Amino acid sequence: MLRRLVRATTDTAGRGFTFWRRSIQARVVVSTVLLSAIVVGVVGWFLLQQTRDGLVDARVRTVVAEAGNETNDAETRLAAVPGTDDDVSRQLAQLVEPIILRGQSRGFDVVLSGPVDDEPTNLAAGGTRYSPGLELTSVPDRLVGHFDSSSSTAWTFTTIDHADGASEPGVVVGSRVQLPADRSFYTLYYVFPMQQERETMALVARAMLTAGILLLVLVAGLTWLVTRQVVSPVRLARRVAERLAAGQLEERMRVRGDDDIARLATSFNQMASSLQRQIRQLEELSRVQRRFTSDVSHELRTPLTTVRMAGDVLHDARDSFDPVTARASELLQSELDRFEGLLTDLLEISRFDAGAAVLDLDDVNLTDIAHRVVDMTRGLAEQRSTSVEVRATSEPCLAEADGRRVERIVRNLVSNAIDHAESGGIVVHVAGDEHAAAIAVRDHGVGLAPGEAALVFNRFWRADPARARTSGGTGLGLSIALEDTHLHGGWLQAWGLPGQGAQFRLTLPRRAGGVLRQSPLPLVPEDSEGSTP
Template sequence: MWRRSIQVRVVASTMALTAVVIGVVGWFLLQQTRDGLLDDRVDAVVAEAANETREAQERLLATPGTDADAAGQRVQLVEPIVNRGEARGFAVVLAATTEPGASLSGAGGTQFTPGLDVASVPPALVAHFAESPDPAWSYTRMRQEDASGRMRTMPAVAVGSQVELPADGESYTLYYLFPLDDEAETLALVQRALLAAAVLLLLLVGGVTFLVTRQVVTPIRLARQVAERLAAGRLQERLRVSGEDDLARLATSFNQMASNLQAQIRQLEELSRLQRRFVSDVSHELRTPLTTVRMASDVLYDSREDFDGSSSRAAELLQKELDRFETLLADLLEISRFDAGAASLETEDLDLVEVVRRVVDSTRVLADQRGITLAVDAAGPVRAEADARRVERVVRNLVTNAIDHARSAPDAPDALGDIVVRVAGDEHAAAVAVRDYGVGLESGESAMVFNRFWRADPARARTSGGTGLGLSISLEDAHLHGGWLQAWGRPGAGAQFRLTLPRRAGHELRQSPLPLVPADAGAQR
């Protein structure tokens, strides 16, 4: 889906980017809300702690005392603050000012709210008052017993300020610890609200993106479907045009292109039909005069010994060219049957090895004239359901074509001969490969070699007297069997043609028992 659907990629990418943007904005808003809540809370608790300290100092000054009642003054100082703290939700610790580096403990006359862990006062704040009498505050973690007697830990703000007891003239430090439970709950509520809003916004963005991309992707999908139907031959298919936007103009242009293609294809089909009809008609019409010419040529050929030298040679040339002309007519008629779809198979259980040996024996004279050695490489019978006439014609075309292009040399890469015909089979397919060590094929010629009348070297003479249609007819014969006919070649390394047929008629081929590229492909002649 990710690779095939633009809509999926656009929606997913948009939602991913939106999630990143929402995350960044949400984090920024959360930080601003947190800082605002804490700043307001700190200002409030610092002011409240200053008021408590000022009232306590005024209360102590209004009550004269001596060294004997210093402990009483500490209690008198702390108890009202503790009572108000229990009612208003904060805790208090009264401790003597320590030396720098000393820690705060619950002993030594320290007064504090019941249930409070004195260690909740941050050491940094204690160290501050060991060096300076100025009020200060700090964030901390406050530990205090709840109503059930369990210790609770919560975020808090610790505010400290110093007072002086009239009884002994010593400075003591009041530490106020204000829990941040309300702020934490507010921040959690904001977090939940932001999360819910982010999820809802993400879904809305995804839905909107889906709907928007659908308006663009749907016409593209319709155009793809119409293009596929056009490619399948349904040339009358057109896109429905609605509106005047860019997509509508694209649909109009597409329809115009389809109409032009349809007209061109119909014109080409008509030209092709006329061409096939012309070839078929000419081939049939030439049969009658060719028969007459053949009869006259036979008479002249049989009487050539009674002629002078030049006339006798002319009779022989006439007979030879008439043979070639008849072969060309037969090939043209066969091609016209393929074009008309009138070709049919007469299948039988066939041993391809026997067919190959029969073809090699019949073409050995031609090979000997050129000094070419032919060899058959087959381990045993290879049977397949095929048309014997057509298969033999394919093999004959491949072998004679190899003879035309092979070279004779004593250092042949294949010890079997200059041309080797291999036959092999497996459970599903049977194959015949014809390997020669001639001029080979240039890049791209392995596909062009099956074109009608195509020749790699137009100046090269045809030793076998071919018509230029042999490989084209062979390819059609292979396709008629549901098989393959493929070519491989390399300049200077020769060529190999491979015919692959299904063992059972109508079965689909998946692989060939013989490789297309021979094992000795690197050998050079």
């Protein structure tokens, strides 16, 4: 169950990544929304900070002014007390109780502490008068400590604690007054709540969040619409281009309007029409060339047969000729063999060009094919004073392929190696794995110059035009080998360096129609300079 869940998650993530990688519209929309979210977040944070600072500053100014008015009113009432009144308790009640009553109606609390002496003030020590339901912890110690050493009005932010366990933010303003009864100083603390400001900030934050979300949705929608207007013609052009590549040369883009997209569609259609004309011209030329090659090859069969018969008669009677005539008959026989091979290769090439080549599939053992080809070319190798050996495992290396064509590929590779071998011998490697089977032919001849590995399979191509073909080849062997390989859905690759020889690698899928991802044999041989294991 866990494995299936992990696999499903991996598949979903893979499809999502593929969609993200292929969809320009998705990337543009997501990028625009993310950038807009960052901008909206920064602007919203700045506006919230400014709103909060404005509300707090306004509230502080208001409560400081109100506390100052209450203190002035209290000092006025105390100034009106007769000098003969020395009842401290009654004067404290007359001082704080009217403020507490007004505070209950105006929404603030009051704390009266004192008298102030040389010892630090402790509100909880007793004698403190305060509004009902207020906890003395609502007055911060730092503000209490301030009035132990100073008589100036001060304020600070605090958290107001109530007896029922509730709490809320607030501002505490402290002022000092002198009581006439004992000529001592007492401190009045006015505790103003800021719950309304907090609710206002919460309302503003919700409004900004809602507006920001709606704005992002609007930006996403607008971006999607705008990019759709640009991406849709591009997608249409891609689909038309894919159909053109598939051979549907009549496909064209629909042109609407006179804007840049319309002009792009017009240019695309003109390009498609031009390509269609050129492709048809090339197809006609190719058809004529294939027909010419096929016709010439067939037409040459009859005179070649006649010349072959006459050449055989002369070659059989060469012992009765003088040495010059005998040598001429041998050269005629050799060139007739080469000419006949050339005609056979031309006919085979014409079948490839016409798409008439088919496979006769069977399970073949590449190791047996390699040994058979080496035995067939051993005489040619001995003429070049070189050796050919097969290196393979004892187990069969099987592949579903056309044995005749695979043998022709390997024979062409080995013959080409013999033509170019100079020292060190030729080694034919055979190996296979679960998905592929491969044969690599390694020689230590002149090698290939940079860029020649891509040209070596061209028809009639030679690295050195002055170099003779020892095997009497026609110049079409590697081209036919490449066509045979493509017919199997395989790879035929070449590697070479000047002075280090060359290696040709044939890789075939184990099963017909299989997809190759790697080869069991390295393309760069292990004995080359700078090769990696």
